[in-house]
Amino acid sequence: MKVLVAVKRVVDYNVKVRVKADNSGVDLANVKMSMNPFCEIAVEEAVRLKEKGVATEIVVVSIGPSTAQEQLRTALALGADRAILVESADELNSLAVAKLLKAVVDKEQPQLVILGKQAIDSDNNQTGQMLAALTGFGQGTFASKVEVAGDKVAVTREIDGGAQTVSLSLPAIVTTDLRLNEPRYASLPNIMKAKKKPLEVLTPDALGVSTASTNKTLKVEAPAARSAGIKVKSVAELVEKLKNEAKVI
Amino acid sequence: MTILVIAEHDNKVLAPATLNTVAAAAKIGGDIHILVAGSNAGAVAEAAAKVAGVSKVLLADNAAYAHQLPENVAPLVAELGAGYSHILAAATSNGKNILPRVAAQLDVDQISEIISVESADTFKRPIYAGNAIATVQSSASVKVITVRATGFDPVAAEGGSAAVEAVGAAHDAGKSSFVGEELAKSDRPELTAAKIVVSGGRGMQNGDNFKHLYALADKLGAAVGASRAAVDAGFVPNDMQVGQTGKIVAPQLYIAVGISGAIQHLAGMKDSKVIVAINKDEEAPIFQVADYGLVADLFEAVPELEKLV
Numbered sequence: 001m002k003v004l005v006a007v008k009r010v011v012d013y014n015v016k017v018r019v020k021a022d023n024s025g026v027d028l029a030n031v032k033m034s035m036n037p038f039c040e041i042a043v044e045e046a047v048r049l050k051e052k053g054v055a056t057e058i059v060v061v062s063i064g065p066s067t068a069q070e071q072l073r074t075a076l077a078l079g080a081d082r083a084i085l086v087e088s089a090d091e092l093n094s095l096a097v098a099k100l101l102k103a104v105v106d107k108e109q110p111q112l113v114i115l116g117k118q119a120i121d122s123d124n125n126q127t128g129q130m131l132a133a134l135t136g137f138g139q140g141t142f143a144s145k146v147e148v149a150g151d152k153v154a155v156t157r158e159i160d161g162g163a164q165t166v167s168l169s170l171p172a173i174v175t176t177d178l179r180l181n182e183p184r185y186a187s188l189p190n191i192m193k194a195k196k197k198p199l200e201v202l203t204p205d206a207l208g209v210s211t212a213s214t215n216k217t218l219k220v221e222a223p224a225a226r227s228a229g230i231k232v233k234s235v236a237e238l239v240e241k242l243k244n245e246a247k248v249i
Numbered sequence: 250m251t252i253l254v255i256a257e258h259d260n261k262v263l264a265p266a267t268l269n270t271v272a273a274a275a276k277i278g279g280d281i282h283i284l285v286a287g288s289n290a291g292a293v294a295e296a297a298a299k300v301a302g303v304s305k306v307l308l309a310d311n312a313a314y315a316h317q318l319p320e321n322v323a324p325l326v327a328e329l330g331a332g333y334s335h336i337l338a339a340a341t342s343n344g345k346n347i348l349p350r351v352a353a354q355l356d357v358d359q360i361s362e363i364i365s366v367e368s369a370d371t372f373k374r375p376i377y378a379g380n381a382i383a384t385v386q387s388s389a390s391v392k393v394i395t396v397r398a399t400g401f402d403p404v405a406a407e408g409g410s411a412a413v414e415a416v417g418a419a420h421d422a423g424k425s426s427f428v429g430e431e432l433a434k435s436d437r438p439e440l441t442a443a444k445i446v447v448s449g450g451r452g453m454q455n456g457d458n459f460k461h462l463y464a465l466a467d468k469l470g471a472a473v474g475a476s477r478a479a480v481d482a483g484f485v486p487n488d489m490q491v492g493q494t495g496k497i498v499a500p501q502l503y504i505a506v507g508i509s510g511a512i513q514h515l516a517g518m519k520d521s522k523v524i525v526a527i528n529k530d531e532e533a534p535i536f537q538v539a540d541y542g543l544v545a546d547l548f549e550a551v552p553e554l555e556k557l558v
Contacts (some may be wrong), residue, residue: 084321122376144487162432214358234543
């Protein structure tokens with residue numbers, strides 16, 4: 001079966017971002033960008049499904065600026081077969097991304113679509129669920145285990161109190177949680193080979209999708225800073241402070 | 250304006266996060282209705298009817314809604330919610346699972362994990378693991394929003410007297426089925442609602458050593474959390490994880506033991522009122538957010554702390 005994996009180019013998770021002085025957003029100039037960590041897990045899961053003989057082809061798709069080609073090449077080096085970039089310079093909201101992915105799903109007809117559970121920049125946790133709604137597919141969100149059997153996929157999900165397993169009819173949407181797998185690194189020969197793999201570039205217009213949004217970001221501020229704390233010398237002093245100064249115990 | 254709040258429950262008990270969500274609805278202003286979608290969930294509807302400030306409870310009781318499968322619940326919420334000005338749900342695993350599916354069905358953008366209400370159409374929410382706060386305005390006819398519980402003080406669970414109305418609509422998409430679940434059992438307070446949280450990290454060295462934290466937590470009436478490092482190392486189950494990808498907590502007191510304080514962990518606890526860090530590395534980033542820091546070996550400090558509190 002064909003597996004479609006969506007990946008996003010985001011600020012590297014180790015970077016401590018700074019808010020711009022004019023409060024228009026965070027400063028991403030000259031900041032290291034990477035594939036969203038949850039998307040890496042999605043690519044890894046697709047590659048493992050292919051290694052098990054479940055998946056026959058992996059198509060990786062990204063929606064974003066032309067520089068997102070770097071992340072698509074990374075996915076190709078990790079084992080994806082071909083890539084699609086839907087190029088848009090605008091910062092798109094989840095619903096617009098889900099609509100563009102729906103158009104790609106219609107075109108490619110995958111049996112399984114794997115996304116990360118959330119992007120670490122916008123922290124929305126929406127796109128997979130929205131894509132499921134638009135396609136009418138079942139959704140297995142926050143997956144820690146994925147097992148395809150016949151025309152069904154069993155997904156074990158991380159929920160607030162523990163774990164839950166659901167069975168979905170294929171085609172289906174799965175979003176990855178951190179514990180689904182440990183992503184591999186791309187080897188140098190595979191990075192070289194990935195340069196020759198096909199990468200198709202499309203536009204929202206060509207897909208006939210409007211990217212208008214009902215949400216508008218008015219401003220972005222730095223969170224309130226915590227006042228500096230103190231270092232205590234002993235456990236006794238700590239208990240004394242908690243009881244008499246902070247009055248929390 | 251009429252606001253629809255989706256109840257968080259397990260078919261027996263109304264979850265506390267619902268009360269925080271109603272508090273957010275009260276800040277928006279207008280009539281507040283609660284939807285209880287479940288199976289044999291009459292007791293939940295009765296509890297919801299008593300919540301302060303609620304004027305109506307809709308009870309959709311159907312076997313298809315028993316396990317909150319989004320393929321079945323989302324069409325119900327979208328159908329009922331189309332007539333409301335706002336649809337709110339707690340940013341729990343259920344709320345996050347269902348609500349974006351509702352938003353897409355209504356063809357509107359969602360606003361996730363709001364921490365404050367600026368006006369009926371403008372909200373604040375954290376982005377970049379809490380390192381920036383965005384103010385977002387929605388022009389959607391129905392505003393679909395998940396609410397971060399720690400951003401709002403819960404309303405009273407008693408005092409209301411709303412009418413319960415049965416909703417007949419049954420949606421069974423037939424795309425998904427519930428297979429089973431494994432819930433972690435704990436006698437301690439729930440992590441996200443606890444007044445005191447004691448968390449352990451990689452510095453605990455193994456799962457057995459968490460017994461020191463359990464002993465301290467029991468003495469304080471606290472919940473026990475963990476960093477991702479402790480969960481990945483298999484010390485404790487993953488529903489104990491506090492952070493960007495785990496649970497978001499904001500207790501009165503957060504005690505971080507053997508936790509270095511990575512950005513992703515801070516995202517889940519830096520709104521705690523008082524933060525205590527116990528770590529033997531005095532350069533650990535956790536000390537930058539801690540109100541009280543103790544540079545010490547946790548295996549000596551934690552048992553001593555347990556004795557003194």
